[in-house]
Amino acid sequence: MEANTRSTGRLPAAFLTPGSSSFMDFLSEHQPEMLPGKRQLPPIQGVIEAPHGTTIVAVTFPGGVVLAGDRRATMGNMIAQRDIEKVFPADEYSAVGIAGTAGLAVEMVKLFQLELEHFEKVEGTTLSLEGKANRLSTMIRSNLGMAMQGLAVVPLFAGFDVDRDKGRIFSYDVTGGRSEEQGYASTGSGSIFARGAMKKLYREDLTEEQATTLVIQALYDAADDDSATGGPDVARRIYPIVTVITEDGFRRLTDGESSDIARAILERRLEQPDGPRAALL
Amino acid sequence: MSTPFYVSPQQAMADRAEYARKGIARGRSLVVLQYADGIVFVGENPSRALHKFSEIYDRIGFAAAGKYNEYENLRIGGVRYADLRGYTYDRDDVTARGLANVYAQTLGTIFSSAAEKPYEVELVVAEVGETPEGDQIYRLPHDGSIVDEHGSVAVGGNAEQISSYLDQRHQDGMSLAEALKLAVQSLSREPNGGEREIPAERLEVAVLDRTRPQQRKFRRIVGRQLGRLLEEGGAETATEAEDAEDEE
Numbered sequence: 001m002e003a004n005t006r007s008t009g010r011l012p013a014a015f016l017t018p019g020s021s022s023f024m025d026f027l028s029e030h031q032p033e034m035l036p037g038k039r040q041l042p043p044i045q046g047v048i049e050a051p052h053g054t055t056i057v058a059v060t061f062p063g064g065v066v067l068a069g070d071r072r073a074t075m076g077n078m079i080a081q082r083d084i085e086k087v088f089p090a091d092e093y094s095a096v097g098i099a100g101t102a103g104l105a106v107e108m109v110k111l112f113q114l115e116l117e118h119f120e121k122v123e124g125t126t127l128s129l130e131g132k133a134n135r136l137s138t139m140i141r142s143n144l145g146m147a148m149q150g151l152a153v154v155p156l157f158a159g160f161d162v163d164r165d166k167g168r169i170f171s172y173d174v175t176g177g178r179s180e181e182q183g184y185a186s187t188g189s190g191s192i193f194a195r196g197a198m199k200k201l202y203r204e205d206l207t208e209e210q211a212t213t214l215v216i217q218a219l220y221d222a223a224d225d226d227s228a229t230g231g232p233d234v235a236r237r238i239y240p241i242v243t244v245i246t247e248d249g250f251r252r253l254t255d256g257e258s259s260d261i262a263r264a265i266l267e268r269r270l271e272q273p274d275g276p277r278a279a280l281l
Numbered sequence: 282m283s284t285p286f287y288v289s290p291q292q293a294m295a296d297r298a299e300y301a302r303k304g305i306a307r308g309r310s311l312v313v314l315q316y317a318d319g320i321v322f323v324g325e326n327p328s329r330a331l332h333k334f335s336e337i338y339d340r341i342g343f344a345a346a347g348k349y350n351e352y353e354n355l356r357i358g359g360v361r362y363a364d365l366r367g368y369t370y371d372r373d374d375v376t377a378r379g380l381a382n383v384y385a386q387t388l389g390t391i392f393s394s395a396a397e398k399p400y401e402v403e404l405v406v407a408e409v410g411e412t413p414e415g416d417q418i419y420r421l422p423h424d425g426s427i428v429d430e431h432g433s434v435a436v437g438g439n440a441e442q443i444s445s446y447l448d449q450r451h452q453d454g455m456s457l458a459e460a461l462k463l464a465v466q467s468l469s470r471e472p473n474g475g476e477r478e479i480p481a482e483r484l485e486v487a488v489l490d491r492t493r494p495q496q497r498k499f500r501r502i503v504g505r506q507l508g509r510l511l512e513e514g515g516a517e518t519a520t521e522a523e524d525a526e527d528e529e
Contacts, residue, residue: 010386015358023364034369114368117497121336121360 023118024111024139036107037142047150051080053105055190055222055229056087056097057215058158058169059198060183061206064246065167067158068215069097070190070223071238072230082233087241089250091116094132094159095243099188101151108139108153115139129161133170133178141176156187160245167245184214190222190229197221200278212242212253216261217275232262297392297399301423304401305347310437311405312467313344313430314451315416316460319409319490319498323464326485334487336499338363338375340409342489346437347402347423355384355404372496377408381419381427389425399423403436409489409498413453435467443467461486462514481508 014030024035032038051073058067069086072079080102087097088109096112098105115135120126127135136157143153157170169181184202186194197218206214216232219240223231232239239262242253253261269275311324311333322334322344334344337359345352362383363375384404392399404421420428420436433451435443446467455463465484469476486502493500502510 011358
């Protein structure tokens with residue numbers, strides 16, 4: 001069976017059998033060993049050391065949603081990578097940011113992107129935003145075995161809902177439990193600090209520029225208090241990845257754009273290390 | 282018990298080929314043309330939902346004439362093949378040549394297997410390159426043969442006549458509006474030499490546009506944009522700048 005997908009023989013029967021529009025379903029019938037969740041795990045003692053990604057934040061604003069992530073991956077108390085990418089487009093109108101075990105997370109994103117694209121090509125139409133969020137839920141659930149070994153993947157999913165005409169955010173737990181977040185959300189080790197910052201800075205009438213500034217402020221605060229989260233690295237020119245999803249689709253801020261915002265924030269923090277203040281009452 | 286008649290292999294194959302060709306000829310023809318910025322697919326299709334053209338992978342498009350359920354099956358098989366291959370290796374390892382080979386093997390096996398009826402389909406697999414020289418167009422007739430085409434190709438019932446019309450008039454480096462106009466002209470010709478009008482709402486048009494910034498180059502052209510392009514081709518005042526603004 002397997003040889004047929006790699007050589008140029010006739011398409012195996014499974015390829016021509018009418019069935020599900022899901023790539024994951026097709027794979028689980030045709031080549032189950034290719035699915036991350038179907039892998040046999042050897043007995044593992046203790047915790048596996050692997051690079052982990054940390055803080056992801058998301059904020060909605062009228063007309064869209066912003067999803068951003070820092071660039072640090074850590075392994076224990078060591079920085080494993082300084083310029084890792086943890087925020088990816090899922091399709092034209094959604095993006096996913098991943099905290100947790102980097103290797104598994106990147107693989108999960110790749111499969112998730114493919115799942116959405118495959119459905120779109122087979123059906124000739126895209127999944128609803130709820131449908132996409134549910135699909136991601138299923139994938140996290142299939143990773144539960146790994147999560148129990150300390151290799152958890154906890155994504156944040158954000159997208160523009162073209163039916164409801166607004167940006168929406170979905171957060172997950174390791175068991176695949178999904179919940180929709182209002183306004184702002186964060187995941188990863190620095191998420192508590194980021195959430196505190198967003199809670200104080202968030203307003204319902206943010207502009208796109210304000211929303212992109214807000215997420216970088218929040219990531220700065222996360223990096224300030226969480227050693228596993230990286231702040232803007234001016235010396236190496238490594239800045240957070242910020243993506244904006246609106247009616248016009250997915251857009252990732254250029255390095256120039258995010259460095260401008262990050263530098264402006266750094267400038268202000270030199271005078272006010274704790275960042276902007278909210279009114280007391 | 283009666284003895285079965287002896288049918289020579291030549292005769293059996295000829296019968297099967299005739300059966301398939303007749304099936305394909307019942308459907309409307311479609312054309313695939315190279316233009317300056319990519320490859321355009323044009324066909325007459327009254328349905329808005331049941332497509333003759335579709336995306337297989339980033340740079341690869343699919344067009345089919347003949348029996349809908351059979352080519353739809355092959356299309357989905359192709360999408361599964363491409364997605365699995367891209368997932369196993371890399372997106373760049375999915376090529377039109379590989380896909381065309383798989384289709385050729387599949388059609389060929391079905392055509393020569395006595396247990397199955399031959400598929401009444403004719404396919405085109407096209408891949409847009411970085412430059413016009415890198416474009417690839419493969420035509421796959423019902424019997425599993427494979428033809429490497431350049432410039433323009435027509436499949437379906439009236440394909441031969443349309444092909445010769447296109448061969449005489451197609452030029453390299455045409456604008457999209459010019460290529461579209463030529464395609465519509467070729468499709469409007471009746472086998473008896475007459476011409477008929479194909480209204481814009483009966484046209485299905487899609488492109489593989491190499492200038493598209495996204496990784497996925499396939500795009501359908503519908504509605505107002507199609508109307509504008511058809512007008513533009515008619516007035517022969519195509520400007521590339523306007524094309525770029527029309528991106529949806």
